[in-house]
Amino acid sequence: ELYTALVDLKEVLHTESILINSLDQYIQAEQKKVELLQKYLEIYKHQHAEASEDVETYIANPINAYLLIKRLTTDWQHVETLMNMHMGHDYLKNVSMYREYMKFPTDEDLNGAAVALTRLQDTYNLDTAALARGELNGIKYSSELSAADCFELGRQSYNNGDFYHTQLWMREADARLKLETNKTVEKSDILEYLAFSTYKQGNLPLALDLTNKLLDIFPAHPRALGNKGFYEEELQKLNELRIKGDDESEDIPVNNEMMPQAQYPERELYEQLCRGEVKTDIAITSQLKCYYANNNNPFLLIAPFKVEEAYPSPKILIFHDVMSDNEIETVKSMAKPRFKRATVQNYKTGELETAQYRISKSAWLKDKEHKHIDDVCRRVRDMTGLTVETAEELQVVNYGIGGHYEPHFDFARKEETNAFKSLGTGNRIATVLFYMSDVPQGGATVFPNINAAIWPKKGTAAFWFNLHPSGEGDFNTRHAACPVLAGSKWVSNKWIHEQGQEFLRPCGLEQAPPELTA
Numbered sequence: 134e135l136y137t138a139l140v141d142l143k144e145v146l147h148t149e150s151i152l153i154n155s156l157d158q159y160i161q162a163e164q165k166k167v168e169l170l171q172k173y174l175e176i177y178k179h180q181h182a183e184a185s186e187d188v189e190t191y192i193a194n195p196i197n198a199y200l201l202i203k204r205l206t207t208d209w210q211h212v213e214t215l216m217n218m219h220m221g222h223d224y225l226k227n228v229s230m231y232r233e234y235m236k237f238p239t240d241e242d243l244n245g246a247a248v249a250l251t252r253l254q255d256t257y258n259l260d261t262a263a264l265a266r267g268e269l270n271g272i273k274y275s276s277e278l279s280a281a282d283c284f285e286l287g288r289q290s291y292n293n294g295d296f297y298h299t300q301l302w303m304r305e306a307d308a309r310l311k312l313e314t315n316k317t318v319e320k321s322d323i324l325e326y327l328a329f330s331t332y333k334q335g336n337l338p339l340a341l342d343l344t345n346k347l348l349d350i351f352p353a354h355p356r357a358l359g360n361k362g363f364y365e366e367e368l369q370k371l372n373e374l375r376i377k378g379d380d381e382s383e384d385i386p387v388n389n390e391m392m393p394q395a396q397y398p399e400r401e402l403y404e405q406l407c408r409g410e411v412k413t414d415i416a417i418t419s420q421l422k423c424y425y426a427n428n429n430n431p432f433l434l435i436a437p438f439k440v441e442e443a444y445p446s447p448k449i450l451i452f453h454d455v456m457s458d459n460e461i462e463t464v465k466s467m468a469k470p471r472f473k474r475a476t477v478q479n480y481k482t483g484e485l486e487t488a489q490y491r492i493s494k495s496a497w498l499k500d501k502e503h504k505h506i507d508d509v510c511r512r513v514r515d516m517t518g519l520t521v522e523t524a525e526e527l528q529v530v531n532y533g534i535g536g537h538y539e540p541h542f543d544f545a546r547k548e549e550t551n552a553f554k555s556l557g558t559g560n561r562i563a564t565v566l567f568y569m570s571d572v573p574q575g576g577a578t579v580f581p582n583i584n585a586a587i588w589p590k591k592g593t594a595a596f597w598f599n600l601h602p603s604g605e606g607d608f609n610t611r612h613a614a615c616p617v618l619a620g621s622k623w624v625s626n627k628w629i630h631e632q633g634q635e636f637l638r639p640c641g642l643e644q645a646p647p648e649l650t651a
């Protein structure tokens with residue numbers, strides 16, 4: 134899939150430039166052909182008009198007679214050959230030859246990108262009309278969507294059985310169509326989708342009304358006629374029920390404005406955190422400090438770490454300027470060719486699989502592959518005071534349009550079929566999350582249990598312990614990567630494991646992790 138990471142979309146732009154070239158050359162060739170045919174036509178018309186003026190005299194002239202015959206033999210053959218020339222084939226053949234080497238998005242990509250847009254719409258409460266104008270939260274980023282573009286978004290939602298977004302986008306398509314001088318889509322097509330999704334959303338009267346509008350345009354539309362009959366019968370049944378029932382029976386249920394139900398309990402809060410609407414309690418934030426730390430490492434005395442506390446318990450620390458632009462470039466360029474769609478572990482089977490709730494591309498880098506990776510890894514050791522001997526390789530992640538990772542734990546819970554078991558290094562005791570890009574809008578890391586949000590800043594890293602000192606998982610470390618609204622989000626993770634930390638982070642039953650040396 135190409136939609137899952139922004140890096141791949143760059144290559145799609147290259148593909149597009151090749152397509153533009155092919156189309157341009159093809160049109161030029163067609164134009165030459167049409168110009169030639171035009172010339173023939175003019176000669177035909179001119180000669181024919183002359184002949185028609187005085188037929189007898191014209192054909193009595195041997196030269197004219199010869200020319201007439203020539204026009205209808207070799208000349209016409211020429212015309213026929215030209216008319217039969219389908220140059221499109223050649224240019225398409227060219228394109229399909231390139232297809233192997235070019236990155237071409239698939240229908241699955243289109244669907245993924247459409248779903249991502251609707252996800253952004255929901256998470257960030259985006260107004261459909263503003264989105265269609267190319268605006269994200271009042272900032273205009275891109276070109277506007279045509280009625281046909283909106284229609285396609287509605288159609289994709291429809292194919293996914295998402296009738297809520299089908300309605301939103303079909304209505305927008307209709308609104309846009311009214312503004313278009315060159316219509317990009319048929320009103321009747323919009324009405325057909327709109328009517329059926331309205332019915333699916335439970336608004337029968339409106340579905341019938343829309344179907345009648347469609348029948349005004351196409352009185353013999355077979356599907357519309359069928360649906361009209363069906364809706365009328367259903368309405369009739371509802372009315373009968375109402376008459377039979379007592380006076381308290383309400384109106385026909387209308388839930389066409391309803392958003393799909395929250396898929397999980399903390400969704401509401403998660404989305405509010407992503408929008409920046411919910412902030413950490415002031416009583417908590419007022420206790421937080423910023424400080425310089427050298428973590429007892431004499432080498433760091435000259436340039437100690439700039440540490441900011443983001444949350445007291447679980448302690449979440451933010452380290453500023455811990456990855457240089459140079460290192461970031463190395464990490465990105467090494468990861469790019471290895472990118473694969475990020476997977477999640479099926480907690481029952483233990484298998485790795487792709488899922489809608491984690492959309493990004495990722496790759497793993499070994500410390501020994503490059504000095505910069507090794508430096509970053511050693512810095513993790515210096516930052517945390519923990520051993521990185523048993524840590525996982527550096528995981529590099531790039532999020533594409535609407536890319537996200539819904540609330541999860543980094544550690545393995547007891548009931549999970551634990552993939553870390555095979556590593557033999559224990560559970561993921563701590564997480565270091567490097568932000569390798571700024572993100573203009575969206576893309577925060579949020580902790581719904583504790584109302585905390587970290588906004589990406591290039592070069593900084595977040596650090597927290599996933600496990601209590603006792604080794605139990607800390608459920609308050611549940612966190613998520615909010616969908617990216619604008620820009621490209623790059624992060625990398627270093628997951629530190631339990632083994633080897635025995636003397637570095639003494640285990641115990643106390644909940645509070647030991648303080649880092651300030």
Ligand SMILES: O=C(O)CCC(=O)C(=O)O
Pocket residue numbers: 530538543566576577578612613614615624626
């Ligand atoms: O990208 C983020 O902000 C968080 C990523 C994350 O939680 C993970 O990869 O486990």
Ligand SMILES: [Fe+2]
Pocket residue numbers: 541542543612
């Ligand atoms: Fe995570």
